[in-house]
Amino acid sequence: xxxxxxxxxxxxxxxxxxxxxxxxxxxxxxxxxxxxxxxxxxxxxxxxxxxxxxxxxxxxxxxxxxxxxxxxxxxxxxxxxxxxxxxxxxxxxxxxxxxxxxxxxxxxxxxxxxxxxxxxxxxxxxxxxxxxxxxxxxxxxxxxxxxxxxxxxxxxxxxxxxxxxxxxxxxxxxxxxxxxxxxxxxxxxxxxxxxxxxxxxxxxxxxxxxxxxxxxxxxxxxxxxxxxxxxxxxxxxxxxxxxxxxxxxxxxxxxxxxxxxxxxxxxxxxxxxxxxxxxxxxxxxxxxxxxxxxxxxxxxxxxxxxxxxxxxxxxxxxxxxxxxxxxxxxxxxxxxxxxxxxxxxxxxxxxxxxxxxxxxxxxxxxxxxxxxxxxxxxxxxxxxxxxxxx
Amino acid sequence: xxxxxxxxxxxxxxxxxxxxxxxxxxxxxxxxxxxxxxxxxxxxxxxxxxxxxxxxxxxxxxxxxxxxxxxxxxxxxxxxxxxxxxxxxxxxxxxxxxxxxxxxxxxxxxxxxxxxxxxxxxxxxxxxxxxxxxxxxxxxxxxxxxxxxxxxxxxxxxx
Numbered sequence: 303x304x305x306x307x308x309x310x311x312x313x314x315x316x317x318x319x320x321x322x323x324x325x326x327x328x329x330x331x332x333x334x335x336x337x338x339x340x341x342x343x344x345x346x347x348x349x350x351x352x353x354x355x356x357x358x359x360x361x362x363x364x365x366x367x368x369x370x371x372x373x374x375x376x377x378x379x380x381x382x383x384x385x386x387x388x389x390x391x392x393x394x395x396x397x398x399x400x401x402x403x404x405x406x407x408x409x410x411x412x413x414x415x416x417x418x419x420x421x422x423x424x425x426x427x428x429x430x431x432x433x434x435x436x437x438x439x440x441x442x443x444x445x446x447x448x449x450x451x452x453x454x455x456x457x458x459x460x461x462x463x464x465x466x467x468x469x470x471x472x473x474x475x476x477x478x479x480x481x482x483x484x485x486x487x488x489x490x491x492x493x494x495x496x497x498x499x500x501x502x503x504x505x506x507x508x509x510x511x512x513x514x515x516x517x518x519x520x521x522x523x524x525x526x527x528x529x530x531x532x533x534x535x536x537x538x539x540x541x542x543x544x545x546x547x548x549x550x551x552x553x554x555x556x557x558x559x560x561x562x563x564x565x566x567x568x569x570x571x572x573x574x575x576x577x578x579x580x581x582x583x584x585x586x587x588x589x590x591x592x593x594x595x596x597x598x599x600x601x602x603x604x605x606x607x608x609x610x611x612x613x614x615x616x617x618x619x620x621x622x623x624x625x626x627x628x629x630x631x632x633x634x635x636x637x638x639x640x641x642x643x644x645x646x647x648x649x650x651x652x653x654x655x656x657x658x659x660x661x662x663x664x665x666x667x668x669x670x671x672x673x674x675x676x677x678x679x680x681x682x683x684x685x686x687x688x689x690x691x692x
Numbered sequence: 693x694x695x696x697x698x699x700x701x702x703x704x705x706x707x708x709x710x711x712x713x714x715x716x717x718x719x720x721x722x723x724x725x726x727x728x729x730x731x732x733x734x735x736x737x738x739x740x741x742x743x744x745x746x747x748x749x750x751x752x753x754x755x756x757x758x759x760x761x762x763x764x765x766x767x768x769x770x771x772x773x774x775x776x777x778x779x780x781x782x783x784x785x786x787x788x789x790x791x792x793x794x795x796x797x798x799x800x801x802x803x804x805x806x807x808x809x810x811x812x813x814x815x816x817x818x819x820x821x822x823x824x825x826x827x828x829x830x831x832x833x834x835x836x837x838x839x840x841x842x843x844x845x846x847x848x849x850x851x
Contacts, residue, residue: 338848339846340851343844343846344844345844346844542844600699604713604714
């Protein structure tokens with residue numbers, strides 16, 4: 303029996319992930335310094351891990367409410383109000399999910415009819431286009447450019463809006479570029495969304511990780527935007543809790559209720575002890591987050607200077623833990639650059655096109671790696687670039 | 693606080709070039725700032741953090757609770773400073789609670805530490821009483837856990 307013809311067409315047509323491909327090559331090699339990892343290198347702070355252990359000790363091993371533990375939702379409401387200036391009712395407007403990935407899936411499935419167009423900026427997180435396809439929508443990429451420090455501009459966005467456009471997905475600070483939005487540009491984008499009646503999914507998973515005193519502003523906090531936004535956030539990056547898989551979506555009650563229908567049948571509820579750990583993170587994790595942010599900032603400074611010094615231009619990103627240098631000066635494609643760097647110098651980066659075709663000419667370097675490792679990696683990369691240019 | 697300080701507290705052996713890159717300052721500026729920190733006595737020294745159990749030389753450490761009668765005009769300060777001058781004393785702190793000074797003493801043998809307490813410390817005028825607690829085993833030194841935890845297990849490449 304050939305099962306291939308049984309696979310749903312839209313799933314079959316999703317291309318294999320460029321990252322998975324690369325991961326398998328890296329895994330087969332020894333002594334690689336990886337700048338290709340999109341998760342913190344820090345352990346989850348001990349007090350948070352300890353809260354998860356305590357949760358098990360107390361026997362918190364059953365389901366929770368579909369929406370998530372009431373205490374966690376109250377904590378999230380307080381956190382979002384304090385840090386983002388947006389008020390959500392924990393009883394009807396917040397849903398705890400299995401990471402932001404699930405929240406994105408819920409929002410898209412709740413909103414998209416077959417053929418509806420979903421706009422997103424590119425280069426972007428690897429799941430955006432496939433998530434839209436899986437929800438039977440039509441993904442429409444809006445290019446962001448190195449010349450604009452990879453900001454999404456209202457001007458480029460306007461060019462892609464059609465009568466079928468329904469949703470705009472945004473992720474700032476951005477994986478893979480580290481880009482952040484200016485308040486002014488956000489205002490223009492918000493105006494476009496109002497004009498064309500778009501719902502905005504705003505994935506702000508890196509919002510705590512902003513540097514140089516840059517203030518993060520959520521588009522959902524702009525006047526009139528709360529009621530057309532799904533605010534998506536989680537614990538993975540700032541609290542170094544990737545494996546706990548806890549994210550959340552905040553949205554007006556009708557939208558939350560629609561997402562809830564998908565969530566309750568597909569997932570039921572997020573992991574209970576991880577929810578207990580998340581409560582602890584909100585109550586007492588702020589100092590740990592601040593300490594990690596300081597280390598990321600020092601590493602960012604180091605890596606940005608090193609890359610520019612070796613002739614791989616990159617702007618100084620104000621957020622997330624990625625830099626997205628331009629490698630075109632070497633005459634290599636992103637994939638050739640990454641493969642040869644890996645083979646000759648045992649340093650792994652992710653080729654830019656893994657984040658959409660607009661990433662060609664760039665590579666993503668993550669600085670969620672210890673400074674000692676980053677130092678060695680930068681030295682090896684500088685040697686590599688010099689050799690290639692000879 | 694100078695932004696060089698947390699970088700040095702994290703790794704006092706970092707090179708000037710590395711510090712400059714991390715702080716986004718010129719190397720000359722880093723050198724200047726370190727000199728100011730040293731001259732002002734903000735940075736008191738640079739020391740290795742050592743696991744006492746892995747050093748061949750025998751080393752005995754004790755925490756000593758000291759009760760004092762404060763002096764007129766000197767309070768606790770003059771006596772505490774006098775005690776802190778002994779080279780055996782590694783740390784000396786004025787405390788709230790049931791006693792006045794916490795003195796951390798290191799010596800080569802139990803005998804040596806006991807001798808310091810009975811002959812030097814207790815005989816100082818104004819010392820009313822002492823209670824000595826010997827260290828049995830170390831788990832953390834200067835914020836560094838002696839049992840090293842492996843980094844979190846991560847995939848080699850992840851989105």
